[in-house]
Amino acid sequence: MGLIGGSLAAALRRNTSGDPGFDGHITGVVRSKSTGERALDMGLVDQISDDPAAAAAKADIILLAVPMLSMRAQLSLIAPAVNSKTIITDAGSVKGRFIDDARSVFPRLNRVVPGHPIAGGEHSGVQASNPELYVNRRVLLTPLEETEEEATEAVEHLWKLAGAVTERLGAEHHDRVLASTSHLPHALAFALVDTLATQQEAEEIFRYAAGGFKDFTRIASSDAIMWRDICLSNRDAMLDAMDAFGAHFEQLRKAIDQGDARQMEDIFRRAKQARDEHA
Amino acid sequence: MGLIGGSLAAALRRNTSGDPGFDGHITGVVRSKSTGERALDMGLVDQISDDPAAAAAKADIILLAVPMLSMRAQLSLIAPAVNSKTIITDAGSVKGRFIDDARSVFPRLNRVVPGHPIAGGEHSGVQASNPELYVNRRVLLTPLEETEEEATEAVEHLWKLAGAVTERLGAEHHDRVLASTSHLPHALAFALVDTLATQQEAEEIFRYAAGGFKDFTRIASSDAIMWRDICLSNRDAMLDAMDAFGAHFEQLRKAIDQGDARQMEDIFRRAKQARDEHA
Numbered sequence: 119m120g121l122i123g124g125s126l127a128a129a130l131r132r133n134t135s136g137d138p139g140f141d142g143h144i145t146g147v148v149r150s151k152s153t154g155e156r157a158l159d160m161g162l163v164d165q166i167s168d169d170p171a172a173a174a175a176k177a178d179i180i181l182l183a184v185p186m187l188s189m190r191a192q193l194s195l196i197a198p199a200v201n202s203k204t205i206i207t208d209a210g211s212v213k214g215r216f217i218d219d220a221r222s223v224f225p226r227l228n229r230v231v232p233g234h235p236i237a238g239g240e241h242s243g244v245q246a247s248n249p250e251l252y253v254n255r256r257v258l259l260t261p262l263e264e265t266e267e268e269a270t271e272a273v274e275h276l277w278k279l280a281g282a283v284t285e286r287l288g289a290e291h292h293d294r295v296l297a298s299t300s301h302l303p304h305a306l307a308f309a310l311v312d313t314l315a316t317q318q319e320a321e322e323i324f325r326y327a328a329g330g331f332k333d334f335t336r337i338a339s340s341d342a343i344m345w346r347d348i349c350l351s352n353r354d355a356m357l358d359a360m361d362a363f364g365a366h367f368e369q370l371r372k373a374i375d376q377g378d379a380r381q382m383e384d385i386f387r388r389a390k391q392a393r394d395e396h397a
Numbered sequence: 398m399g400l401i402g403g404s405l406a407a408a409l410r411r412n413t414s415g416d417p418g419f420d421g422h423i424t425g426v427v428r429s430k431s432t433g434e435r436a437l438d439m440g441l442v443d444q445i446s447d448d449p450a451a452a453a454a455k456a457d458i459i460l461l462a463v464p465m466l467s468m469r470a471q472l473s474l475i476a477p478a479v480n481s482k483t484i485i486t487d488a489g490s491v492k493g494r495f496i497d498d499a500r501s502v503f504p505r506l507n508r509v510v511p512g513h514p515i516a517g518g519e520h521s522g523v524q525a526s527n528p529e530l531y532v533n534r535r536v537l538l539t540p541l542e543e544t545e546e547e548a549t550e551a552v553e554h555l556w557k558l559a560g561a562v563t564e565r566l567g568a569e570h571h572d573r574v575l576a577s578t579s580h581l582p583h584a585l586a587f588a589l590v591d592t593l594a595t596q597q598e599a600e601e602i603f604r605y606a607a608g609g610f611k612d613f614t615r616i617a618s619s620d621a622i623m624w625r626d627i628c629l630s631n632r633d634a635m636l637d638a639m640d641a642f643g644a645h646f647e648q649l650r651k652a653i654d655q656g657d658a659r660q661m662e663d664i665f666r667r668a669k670q671a672r673d674e675h676a
Contacts, residue, residue, distance in 0.1 A: 236605060256605060291598075298593055299602045303613045305649055306585050308668040313638075313645040314577055315671035319570075323578045324675030326515060326535060330619075333612040334582045338672045340609075342665035349653045349661050359592075360650050366592040370584055371639050374628045382628050386621035389587040392594035393617045396603030 119146040119157055119166075121238060122183035122209045124247030127162040129280035132249045140279050145173045146244075157244050171199040179272060183209040186347035190219040197223045207231040207273045211296060211344075213260040213289035215351035231273040232260045232289060234296070235282065242341050253281035260289040297355035301348055302363055305356070307338040308345070398425040398436055398445075400517060401462040401488045403526030406441040408559035411528045419558050424452045425523075436523050450478040458551060461487040465626035469498040476502045486510040486552045490575060490623075492539040492568035494630035510552040511539045511568060513575070514561065521620050532560035539568040576634035581642055583624055584635070586617040 119127075123146065130140040146163035147170050148154040154166035167173040174180055174196035182192055189210060200206070206229060210216045213232045220230045237255040257277040261270045274284045287295075314323045349356060366385075373381035398406075402425065409419040425442035426449050427433040433445035446452040453459055453475035461471055468489060479485070485508060489495045492511045499509050516534040536556040540549045553563045566574075593602045628635060645664075652660035 258605065295598050295601050295605055298596060298598070299606045299610055302592075303589060303610055305653075306589060306646070307613065308665050309646040309649050310582060310585060310642060311668040311672050312649075312664050313581075313642045315667060316645075317577060317641065319574050319577070320671070321675075322574050324671075326537065326574055327578045327675075330616040331578055331582055333615055334586065335672050336612055337609040338668045340665075340669070342662055342669055345665050346658055346661045350656060350658060353653055353656065356653055357650065360646070360653070362596065363589060363592045364646070364650075366595075367585070367588040367639070367643070370588050370591075371636065371643075374584075374632055374635055374639070377629055377632065379625055379629060382625045383621050385591050386587050386619075386624050388594060389590040389617045390619070390621055392599070392603070393590050393614050396599075396606075 119148050119153060119163070119244050120183060121242045121244065121246045121251075122235065123181055124157060124160075124162050124244040125237075125249065125251035126181065126276070126280055127157075128160070128247045128249035129252060130276070131161060140276075142178070145177065147173050148244075153244050160244070160247060162244070162247055170195040174204070175199040177204060179205045179207065179276065181207055181209060185341075185344050186210050186212055186215055186351040188347075189216055190222060193219055193223040203229070205229050205231060205269045205272055207233045209233060209235055210351075211300070211348045212351035213292045217260075217262065217289055226264060227262050228264050228266050229269050230262070231265055231270050232262075233273060233277075234258045234260075234292065235277070236300075237282075242344075250281070252277065255282050257282045257284045258292055259284055259286050260292050261286060262289075293352050294355045294358075297352055297359040298362075301352055301356050302359040304337050304340060304345055305349070305360060306363070307335050311335050311338040398427050398432060398442070398523050399462060400521045400523065400525045400527075400530075401514065402460055403436060403439075403441050403523040404516075404528065404530035405460065405555070405559055406436075407439070407526045407528035408531060409555070410441060419555075421457070424456065426452050427523075432523050439523070439526065441523070441526060449474040453483070454478040456483060458484045458486065458555065461485070461489070464620075464623050465489050465491055465494055465630040467626075468495055469501065472498055472502040482508070484508050484510060484548045484551055486512045488512060488514055489630075490579070490627045491630035492571045496539075496541065496568055505543060506541050507543050507545050508548050509541070510544055510549050511541075512552060512556075513537045513539075513571065514556070515579075516561075521623075529560070531556065534561050536561045536563045537571055538563055538565050539571050540565060541568075572631050573634045573637075576631055576638040577641075580627055580631055580635050581638040583616050583619060584628070584639060585642070586614050587624070590614050590617040
């Protein structure tokens with residue numbers, strides 16, 4: 119249990135968003151005793167457990183919110199324990215990979231509702247849990263053809279109680295769009311900060327940085343393991359997005375190299391217009 | 398007169414930051430009547446003028462705050478009007494270029510104090526003027542060997558009255574550091590937004606963007622002409638910075654392509670550490 123699960127629990131426990139609201143029992147599965155005590159102290163959960171299978175055996179809905187490469191192991195642990203009515207959802211950033219993992223463990227995915235809350239940030243850990251984290255944020259669900267409508271609706275209901283707006287789309291489509299809108303920007307921020315940190319004038323570079331730079335590089339403070347796993351799990355879509363960016367970056371580099379004022383201006387105006395229109 | 402000059406005027410007119418404070422006369426030089434009226438209405442200036450030479454003839458200190466490629470024309474207009482005591486400073490992002498421009502116009506630069514306030518943002522125009530814009534912000538000055546100490550101190554005093562922290566460094570050094578810390582991030586943000594805007598799923602991409610993305614691309618809303626001029630004026634340092642970034646980006650791309658988890662993790666950890674330490 120970390121930021122993502124803790125914040126959903128916090129939102130459900132506050133029980134402010136809906137009528138009839140949430141009156142269920144919440145068990146937080148943790149690896150470390152201190153995280154569990156923290157979750158209890160913060161009033162996020164009714165109970166903690168360090169045994170995923172035992173917790174799963176008693177659950178109606180299970181939310182898996184672990185780094186992408188830990189999903190399969192967690193699914194393997196809970197698979198023998200769940201019954202035919204247990205709903206399984208997740209908060210992973212790459213839906214194709216989660217579906218592959220679920221397929222490797224379950225004979226049918228009729229109770230599996232892959233999900234992805236577009237929220238979070240550079241802070242992590244259960245101590246950062248925030249009942250407002252999902253308010254007005256999108257949660258993208260990518261149910262399969264075999265997923266039962268009632269299971270998807272139960273997961274939608276949970277997120278709506280936390281104030282989120284749910285949307286459904288295909289898993290492959292999700293992974294392609296997120297590669298552009300989230301995974302590529304993170305790659306750029308990580309690569310930029312890494313570039314600057316290894317330059318001779320690193321100290322000064324960070325000292326003279328203005329507000330825009332800090333906004334720009336905030337996402338480079340995100341968790342390394344989480345992002346390693348995303349890059350490993352969404353490899354093809356990410357490479358496509360990186361290559362598309364590379365071509366545009368090279369076009370701009372060439373314009374600068376050649377002093378092509380018109381071309382630069384076109385790129386900058388197009389970008390400004392798109393940013394102002396959409397964001 | 399735009400955001401940069403307007404905000405300095407606003408700060409000086411508020412006269413809150415210093416003792417003895419500022420009791421000088423401020424003339425705003427404008428091209429359009431409406432901008433001038435705006436500056437007067439906002440109480441930023443004592444007077445407006447559409448004649449740079451006439452305004453310069455009466456000034457003790459002149460601040461040039463125009464896009465880099467407009468500097469030379471403005472310097473040419475005021476050069477015949479100034480006297481041997483007039484101090485000339487600027488707010489341009491590329492100091493080498495401003496110095497070249499000043500050299501082409503003045504026989505000696507003893508009264509020229511090149512400067513660069515590290516402030517601003519995606520908003521521009523005199524209407525965005527803000528007396529707080531420079532509070533605790535750095536203003537980098539790159540006086541030349543021939544610049545008289547008293548002239549540099551007069552410019553430092555002005556910025557300090559606006560709440561800024563001034564620092565002195567060499568012009569070439571300034572341009573190299575700023576290429577990394579400001580010009581490169583802007584190039585990345587412009588290229589990223591341009592990449593996404595031209596993709597098939599552009600609508601969705603912007604719709605599913607999370608907060609991190611919006612922070613990341615905010616600087617792509619900056620003024621196109623200002624940034625075209627910066628790219629043209631700081632070409633060599635910018636190409637160096639872009640190539641350094643390109644090498645790190647390619648290293649990350651290769652790690653993703655090859656599924657090299659260790660390499661990814663190293664890059665992400667290094668970046669996170671540098672970001673957390675410095676920013």
